[in-house]
Amino acid sequence: MASCTDLIPFLVWIVPIGGGALSVLAARAGGTARNIVAVVASLVSALLATSLFFLGDFAPYTTTGRILDVQTLCGAQATWIAALNLRAGVLVDPLTVVLANVVAWVSFLIMVYSLGYMKGERNLTRYYFLMDFFIGNMLLLVMSDNFLQLFLGWEGVGYCSYALIGFWHTDEEKYWVGTPGDQSLNVPEAYSPTHAGMKAFIMTRAGDIAFLVGILLIFAYSRTFNFVSLYNQLHGSSNNWATSLSSVGLFVPSAILIFGGAIGKSAQFPLHEWLPDAMAGPTSVSALIHAATMVNAGVFLVGTVGPLYVAAFSTLSEVYPFFLTVAAIGAFTAFLAATQAMVSDELKKVLAYSTVSQIGYMMLGLGVAGLSVTSNFDFGFTAGFFHLISQALFKAGLFMCAGWLIHVTGSKYMSEMGGLRKDLKITFYSMLIVGLSLAAIPPFSGFWSKDSILAAANQAGGAAYVLFALGLITSLITAFYTFRMLGLIFWGPKSENLQRIGSNHVGSSNPNAQESPTTTAAAAGTGSEDHGGKHGLHEAPRSMWIPYSILAGVTVAIGVAAPIFLERDLGDLFSSYLTYWGITSVYSLNYLSDLLPISLSLALALIGAYIGYLGYIKRSLNLSVLVKSNSFLYSGYKFFYHRWYLNSIYYRLFAYPVEKGSRWLFEKFEEKVIDPINIEAPSFGGAVSSILRRIQTGIEEEYIFAFGLGIALLIIIFAYIGQI
Amino acid sequence: MAFPAFFSGFEAVPLLVTMIMAVAAFVIILLSSLGLRARTVSTGISVAAFVISLALLLGKVLGYLGPILGPQGNSVFAQDWISYLFGVAILIVSILVALSSEDFLANIPNASSFFALLIFTTIGSVLLVFSTDLLMIFVAWELMSIPSYVLTGFKKKDQESNEAAVKYFLISAFASAVLLYGISLIYVITGTTNIYQILSPASSSASGITPIAVLALSFVIAGFGIKLSAVPFHMWIPDAYQGAPTVVSALLSAGTKGATFAPAARIFFVLFAGSAFQTDWSTAFAVLALLSMTVGNFAALTQRSVTRILAYSSIGHGGYILIGFAAGTAYGLTASFFHILNYATMQTCAFLAAALIIREVGKDDLLAFDGVGRRMRIAPIALTLSLLALGGFPPLNGFWSKVFLFYSAIGSPLNLGWLAIAGIINSFVSIAFYLRIVKHMYVDQPQSFSKLFESNGFRVALIIASLIIVGTGVYPGPVIQFASTTATSFFSQISSASHVLPAIP
Amino acid sequence: MVYALLLQAIIIPIIAAPIAYYVARTMGSRAAAWFSFAVLLYSTIALLYSTTIGNPVYELYPWFPHQLSSGTSTLSTIGNFGLYIDGISAPFSITIYIICTAAALYSLPYMRHRISEQERESTFATIQRDGGTFSETEAEQERGERESPRLRSRFGLYFALFLLYSAGMVGTVLSTNLIELYFFFEFMLIPSYFLIAEFGYGSRGRISFMYLLWTHIGALLMLLSFLAIGTVGNNFVFLGSGALHAPSLGNLLPWVIFGIVVGLFVKLAAVGLHIWLPYAHAEAPTPISALLSPAMIGIGGYIIIRMFTLLLPEAYPEIGLGIAIWGVLTMFYGGIMALAQDDIKRLFAYSSVSQMGYIIFGIGTTTQHGIEGAVFQFVSHGTAKGILFMVAGIIIVQAGGLRSIKGMGGLSQRLPITATCAMIGFLGLMGFPETNGFQSEWLIFSGGLQQGSSGAGPLSNYWLLVSILAVISTIVTAAYSLWTMKRVFFGRLPESLSQVKEGSWYMLAPVIFLAAVTILLGVLPGLIDNYLVPTASTLTPPLLP
CATH class of the missing domain: 1.20.5 (Single alpha-helices involved in coiled-coils or other helix-helix interfaces)
Known part of the structure; x- marks a missing residue:
């Protein structure tokens, strides 16, 4: 029976979109009204998302999943495209509810952060509209019950990403990403915001095209876009869309094409090159779109279609190529991006590479889940999503801290920071916590989530051992670059740049900034007139530090709760979800039996962390001299610095x-x-x-x-x- | 014969028409010799005579003056649908020409004799379309031609006009001789000069075609070809049209040429349906149509003189009309008749509008037409409309008749699809030069912006013609019905004489 | 035949054309614009209302003598003329009128700019177009004062031709008879020729002539095919009562199809036959470009759809594949050419070529989805390209005739509303979901992929390849769209453009309206689909479902 509570899943994504539109109108009444409308819309959406937990008999998820569509919406009979028999609907299941909450709450925190971060910028109406519009589309993407609607949200977030990367569309040099003059193979590697936005859009578009072809191939046989119908058709007859596609040899291609969408949106190899340049946008945007939410959409997509394929074929051979592709691309991307993160000097770019790398881990988790379909699908699946959650939290935190750091130091380069731990205490501790989580140091959330991915890869066996090994090496690199980053920012002597700021409390932030080539492009995020080094090194305003310290706190909390109950509960939740779709799978994490991978990865992470510690915190090991003196290492450095020349x-x-x-x-x-x-x-x-x-x-x-x-x-x- | 009985049932409409016009002509000459040379009076009288004549013909066509019966026995004249259709077309042309001549002759002496000659030409044309006897046809032909020579050379002091008249006369005289020879050969073969008598079964005993018949056919076609402006008998046309006073060119290209199609239809569809001539003359017509269209339209492409362009256009349109003849079906004739009716207005309108503009700007060169669209009001619009109609654009009358012509070719049992394709290509080529004139008038910048004078006579003529062009284009039904009735009744005459069309499977 | 709505929708603008001239002469340009707007609005509403009456709505009018019979032979009839609106013709005709209605208001400031520019050119040949300066006449017009009779008659001519052109396009779409169709098809050519020849840019005489010549030759090819169909079927009616159905053309069929396809591909500007389009669309006065480009050329697609359903008794995947390949080539070619352009209007012109490729591809799929997508694509391209040409026009008017993209940049700072609308237009163009462009494109691609994945025919692999190429071409679209956006609206604002202001509401309102329609149809595609799909599913060749 329809009840008005069914409206809630719709409102979750309608509210932010409506709020965005409303904020444009509210802008006529003044900037404050506009900001309030925008932020409140995001808050309402988050609260609605949380209320989904209490909607009906959802927890623990049993065989009565609630699948809602407009048909049951308060008795309304409206459909979307009646003639084509397409309905607009939402799916409320464990996966969507968990993700919707992560998205909505992180979004809300970043909206609050934006209040401080974007203060004083011009064209904020556009900013807030696009942010709200993004949140709405992201939630639409997550909650859709069909491919077409999902694709709407999918492209919607893509557009917001494009528009927000290019937010500073006047393309002044200070907004550029990359170091001016950088070039490899005669290709300049510094990009204006609008160029970066365009690049992001077109590159993800390539993936989206594959995605569209994939879903249309499925549609050609199933005549539906609806996930529930797709499952029902699988169970209804042995001659279904999956077997038909398989009989013409298009099943695996269509699956991989759909994965192509994920590759584009989640910046996986070979379509990963747009994400580092997307850092041309405001840092709040990077935090929201290019770290915590949109880039995870690909993982979500794989998590949505993966079970569908597993449900379609009980025999491993049919779906094996698909999952192997996912896992291999994930593992390789994780390694690829991590190597680049090691050498970058731009703070946001380090974080961007790191994001790519971490998403690679998630893909690895989801991929290996399917490599041993019946035994432990749920294990890898849960690990992947757990990592998604923890990455969203700590990476958003990292970006927000980075935003403030860039803002206050007036430089986007880590080499122009240093020794900041005394001046910016809150930022330092917050960033330390989320950073350790990234480095997968226990007991923070990142440790548990990443290690269960590695454990899953280990369990899958076979070809996955190679991927497992790759993951292990990557975890060493990850820990290294995290410590490098933290060390460069917070330890060591203060850079010249900081000394100048410290001594110069009034006047223009940086009289030389416009002339010196290294600092012209440095002032990303310093649009606000009353910050940006003008007043020396000082702590962030409350609207900014509260969000990221909250995230640091949550990282700790999850880290503590994960081994005790959280991870297992999540596993059980997903397990029941998968069981509902006919995938018999039991969550099987056992820390004891998986002791080997966990201890291996911890050991490697510690090694990486120790090198980083020596090089950048204790500064007893001058790595840059070492690299420059050794031609092999130096060419490796160049190779990594120029993104493997792929760009x-x-x-x-x-x-x-x-x-x-x-x-x-x-x-x-x-x-x-x-x-x-x-x-x-x-x-x-x-x-x-x-x-x-x-x-x-x-x-x-x-x-x-x-x-x-x-x-x-x-x-x-x-x-x-x-x-x- | 009692006078009232003479007119009973208005069977004597052709006689009446010619008498009215003849009287009008003599009145004009009389008044002129009495010293009353005002152009307005002459114009008024001639237009009135034409209008009354047209009203009589139309009254007959519309059935107010009794039904149109068809050819009766041995008479030299036939009152069938064809004669009325062509009569209407000729009179429309004559009215338009007369209306515009009032002003056109402003600086030319002897205006009244011009009108008399115009009327005589019209009388000749009307007689020609009513004639059913070969000799009568020849007489009417000459009656029509002789005044037109004079009209062509009417500008006595103008070298070109005189030269044109001489050329026209020489070639026409030659053609008359050839035509007469052809007619005599027909008489040799059939023993009669009456077209409808030749239809009788007695004369159709011979089988196959004799060399004499071939000669007869060829000579008749060639003789008519001069007036029909069929290529290669067209050579005199550009020179004559360019040299003649432009209003006379309108008369020549629309009036006398249109009229010639009537005896052509009679001779070919009726006389040559006789088995003595049983041969595929359609092919000859198809070839002539193709040549005329192609030469006319392509040659016009690079002309710089507007009158020459229109002259070539006239040649091209002669070719289009011949498509319907070549198709050899009632449908084809419908299309041809329809196109003749339309062509009469389009071509007259084009020539008259051009006449006015040429007189005002002083030259018939295309460059002189630059920007005329901004300097005059009616004439450029009328010229544009008529050119577009000639080019076959909707919603103008030329569009419909062209569609019908091409359709009839495709639908013809003779597999004339190629002719339709050629026609369509030609139609495409033709818009190039039609629009060139339009472009010069509207797009190009004029040398001066001063307004040019338009007289009322011209205006009335052009407005009437434009209205007919647009009106027929928007609602072509009645005109098509007229053409169709004409063609079908014509065909039923042939079939009533138990003849089928020659050589048509 | 309720109120003869369809007849009204065509006849009223035609009748209003001379009145518009008169209105402009006596009351000035503003009155003429509003008058034309009102007339077109009424016609649009008439069409919209007619779709609520039923599907299809059919009106029959005797125009010709029905039968030309004689003793010996029955002559073929041209047949009666009718007007027919169904799920296929409605999106076409209504889109055309909506764009026309919007363009009518838009024309007022634009043509003020253009006509006074022309007057200056003709009066003082030496005066060059200098950026942003308004001539005295233009400033006077701006205040709506003292238009000289000559200017007024120019406006009168413009609006009269504009109305005729609009009616001609819609007449083509609503025709039920091949000859009637050809009649309107050619009918729209003349006013548009004069609009370009009279008010166009560059060597407008030559370009308008070229436009007319090429589209005319296409039309004549089509006519030949029509005549052949009429001869064989002894009937020209293809819709409504007594319509032809699959006349047995025998050996003629390939030729007839050839004539129709090639003839109309000229109109659709398929690659190779697109010669005329870039010139005509770039040099036409911009409101007319906004009609030419989205509204007129797509009509070719409409006719092909109708002819295929008429002629092909069953789906012809062979013909379809050829057409689809041609479509894909067109997509890529147009898109790549667009990348190389510097003139903003020429860029949009090539973009139109590319977009027509989608329509061609959709038709080629000979699937229900493909056809639906092709029809929908006409609508989405109509709104999107309408927006974009109007945006180009706003820039031209506000920046004093600027058309070179090199001279632009950073305009979103000065023209925020225009930039937003342009973005929406571009998004529609590149098939971005939440705009109508996506709703058409996924249907088109779905059609192709259905052929490709059917696995039945030997052609399915080719279909798969071609369809995927078609989808890939959207990247090209995205590339030139975003790049143009970047070059025109983003980046540094040149000094010369620092004084540019937003245009008047006469120009902005139509653009905003079209942008709103673009998004509305993207979110609620059912507005079109629900009318279109039932018709498409009954098309005579058995299409893939």
């Missing part, structure tokens, strides 16, 4: 040829071949015409001659016909 290769392979090719085609074909037809065709007529004109001599005798010829012609015609 420049992409530009050389795709962007430049298309740009040049289009001009070539235009000049050589369109203007040389097609256009002349316009001129040639009439001149052909003209040529014929002038021949005919020449006959017209104006001499009577010739006219009479022609007359005679005409008679002759007629006689010939008649004679010819007569003979026949």
Whole structure:
């Protein structure tokens, strides 16, 4: 029976979108009204998301999953596209509710953070609208009960990402990402915000296209986009969409195509190159979109379709290629991005690489889950999502801290910070906690989540051992770059830049900033006039530090709760969810039996952390000298610094040829071949015409001659016909 | 014969019409010799005569003056639908020409004799379309031609006008001779000069076609070809049209040319349906149609003189009309008749509008037409409309008849699809030069912005013509019905004489 | 035949055309614009209302003598003329009128700009277009004062032609008879020719002529096919009562299909036959570009859909595949050409070529989804390209005739509303969900992929490849869209543009309205689908469901 509580899952995503629109109207009444509307919309959405936990018989999730659509919405019979039999609906199940809560609450915290961070910027109406619109679309994506609606949210967040990366669309040099002058293979690697936004949009678009093709292939057989219908069809008959697709050899391709969407959105190899440059946006945006929420959409997508495929085929061989692809790409991306994070000097870029890397872990977890379908699907599945949750929290925290750091130091480079632990205590401790979580040091959340992924990879066995090993190495690197980052920022001597700020409390923030090449692009996030080094090194305003200290606290809390009950409860929850769809799977985490992978990864993380400690906290080991002195290490450094040259290769392979090719085609074909037809065709007529004109001599005798010829012609015609 | 009985049932409409016009012509000459040379009076009288004549013909067509019966026995004249259809077309042209001549002759002496000659030409044309006897056809033909020579050379002091008249006369004389020879050959073969008598079964005993018949056919076609402006008998046309006073060109290209199609239809569809001539003359027509269209339209492409462009357009349209003849079906004739009716207004309108503009700007060069659209009001619009109609654009009358013509070719049992394709290509080519004139008038910048004078006579003529063009285009039904009735009744005459069309499977 | 709504919708603008001229002469340009707007609005509402009466709505009018019969032979009839609106013609016709209605108001400030610019050009040939300066006449017009009779008659001519053009386009879509269809198809050509020739840019005489020539030759090819159909079927009626159905053309069929496809591909500007489009669309006065580009050229797609359902007794995947490949080539070619453009209107022109590729592809799929998508694509491209051309026009008017993208940049600082609308337009173009562009594109691609995954025919692998290529082409669209957005609206504002202001509401309101429609249809595609799908599912060749 329909009741008005069914409206809530809809409101979860409608409220922020509506709030965004409302904030545009409220902007007429003033900036404060606009901000309040925007933030409150986000808060309401978060509260609604939480209320989903209490909606009906949801916890513990039993066989009566609540699947809602408009049909049951307060008795309303409205459908979305009636003629095509498509309905708009929401799915309230453990996966969506958990994710919706993470998204909604992190979003709310970042909205609060934005109040302080974006204060004094111009065009804030656009900012708040887009942020709210993003939140709404993200929740729409998470809560959709069908592919098409999901795709709406999917592209919606993509657009917000594009628009917010390019928020400072005037493209002043200070907003650029990358160090001016950087180039590899003659491809410049510093990008303006609008360029970065465009790059993000087009690159994710490539993935989205694969995604769209994938769902349309499924649609071609199932005639539905609805997840529930897809499951029901699987159970309804042995001749279903999955077997039909499989019979024409398109099952695995379609699955991998859908995964292509995840690759794009979650910045996995080979479509990972957009995310580091997305850091051109405001840091609050990076925290929200490019760390905590949108980039996880791909993981969510794999988590949504993965069980579908497992439910489709009990035999491993059918789905094995898909899950192996997911796991392999995840593990490789984790390694790839981690190596790049080791060498970057830009704080936000380190975090961006780290995000890519961590999402790689999640993909690894979800991938290995399917490699041993029946035994421990739930294990990897839970591990992946647990890591998603913990990463969302600690990475959002890291970004928010970074936002303040960049703001207060007036530089985006870590080398221009240093020794800040005394000046910014709250920021320091918050960042330390979330950083340790990233480095997977117990007892913080990151440790438990990542290690269960590794444990799952270990359990899967077979090919997954390689991936397991890759994951282990990555965890060493992760710990290293985390400590490098923390050390560079908070320990060691203060950089020149900071000393200048410390001594110069008034006047323009940094008189030399406009001239010195390293600092011209440094002032990302310093749009606000009353901050940014003007007043020296000081702690963040409350609206900013409260959100990130909350996140640090939550990281600790989860870290403590995880081994005791949280992880197992999460596993049980997902287990019942999977069981509902007919996947028999029991959550099987056992810390004792998985002692080996856990201790291995901890050991490696500690090694990495120790190197980082030596190099950047204790500073007894001068790594930069070491690297520069050794040509092998130095070329490795260059290789990592230039993103394995992948970025420049992409530009050389795709962007430049298309740009040049289009001009070539235009000049050589369109203007040389097609256009002349316009001129040639009439001149052909003209040529014929002038021949005919020449006959017209104006001499009577010739006219009479022609007359005679005409008679002759007629006689010939008649004679010819007569003979026949 | 009692006078009332003579007119009973208005069977004597053609006689009445010619008498009215003849009287009008003599009145004009009389008044002129009495010293009353005012152009307005002459115009008034001639227009009145034409309008009354047109009213009589239309009264007959619409059934107010009794039904149209068809050819009766041995008479030299036939009152069938064809004669009325062509009569209407000729009179419309004559009215338009007369209306605009009032102003056109402003600086030319002897205006009244111009009108008399115009009326005589019209009388000749009307007689021609009513004639059913070969000799009568020849007489009417000459009656029509001789005044038109004079009209062509009417500008006595103008070198070009004189030259045009001479050319026209020479070629026409030659054509008359050839036509007469052809007619005599027909008489040799059939023993009669009456077209409908030749239909009788007695004369159709011979089988196959003799060389004499071939000669007869060829000579008749060639003779008519001069007036029909069929290529390669068209050579005189551009020169004559360019040299003649432009209103006379309108008369020549629409009036006398249109009229010639009537005897052509009679001779070919009736006379040559006789088995003595049983041959596929359609193919000859198809070839002539193709040549005329192609030469006319392509040659016009690079002309710089507007009158020459219109002259070539006239040649091209002669080709279009011949498509319907070549199709050899009632449908084809419907299309041809329809197109003749439309062509009469389109071409007259185009020539008259061009006449006015040329007179005002002083030259018939395209460049002189630059920006005329901003300097005059009615004439450029009328010219644009008529050119678009000639090009076959909706919603103008030329569109419909062209569609019908091409359709009839495709639907013809003779597999004339190629002719339709050629026609369509030509139609495409033709818009190039039609629109070139339009472009010069509207797009190009004029040398001066001063307004040019438009007289009322021209205005009335052009407005009437434009209204007919648009009206027929928007609601073509009645005109198509007229053409269709004409064609079908014509065909039923043939079939009533138990003849089928020659060589049509 | 309730109130003869369809007839009204076509006849009233035609009748109003001379009145619009008169209104402009006596009451000035503003009155003429509002008059045209009112007329078109009424016609739009008439069409919208007619769709609520039923599906289809059919009106029959005797125009010709029905039968030309004679003793010996029955002559083929042209047949009666009717007007027919169903799920396929409604989206086409209503979109056309909506854009026309919006463009009518938009024309007022734009044509003020254009006409006074032309007057200046013609009067003082030496005066160059200098950025942002308003001539005295223009300033006077701005206040609505003292328009000279000459200017007024220019406006009168413009609006009269505008109304005729609009009616011609809708007439084509509502026709039920092949000859009637051809009639309107050519009918719309003449006013549009004059609009370009009279008010266009550049060498407008030559360009308008080229436009007319090429589209005319396409039309004539189509006519040939129509005549062949009419000859064989002895009937020209293809919709409504007594309609032809699958005339047995025999050996003629390939030729007829060839004539129709190639003839209409000229109109659709399929690659290779697109010669005329970039010039015509770039050099037409911008409100007319906004009609030419989205509204007029797509009509070719409409006719192909109708002809295929008429002629092909069953789905023809072979023909379909060829068409689909051509469509994909068109998508890529147009998109890549758009990347190379510097003139903003020419860029949009090439973008239209690319977008027509989607329609062609959708038709080629010969699936229900593909056809639905093609129809929907007309709507979405209509709104999106309408927005974009109007945006280009706003820039032209406000920045003193600026068209080169090189000279632009950072305009979103000065024109925030325009920039927002442009973004929505571009999003629609690139098939972004939550705009109508996506709703059409997923249907189109779904059609192709259904062919591709059917696994039955030997062609399915080709279909799969072609469909995936088609989907990939949206990247090209996204690339040129975002790049244009970046070059025009983002980045540094050149000094010369620092005084640019938002245009008047006459220009902004239509753009905002179209943007709203774009989003509305993206969120609620049912507004179109619910009317379209029932018709598409009954199309005669058995399409894939």
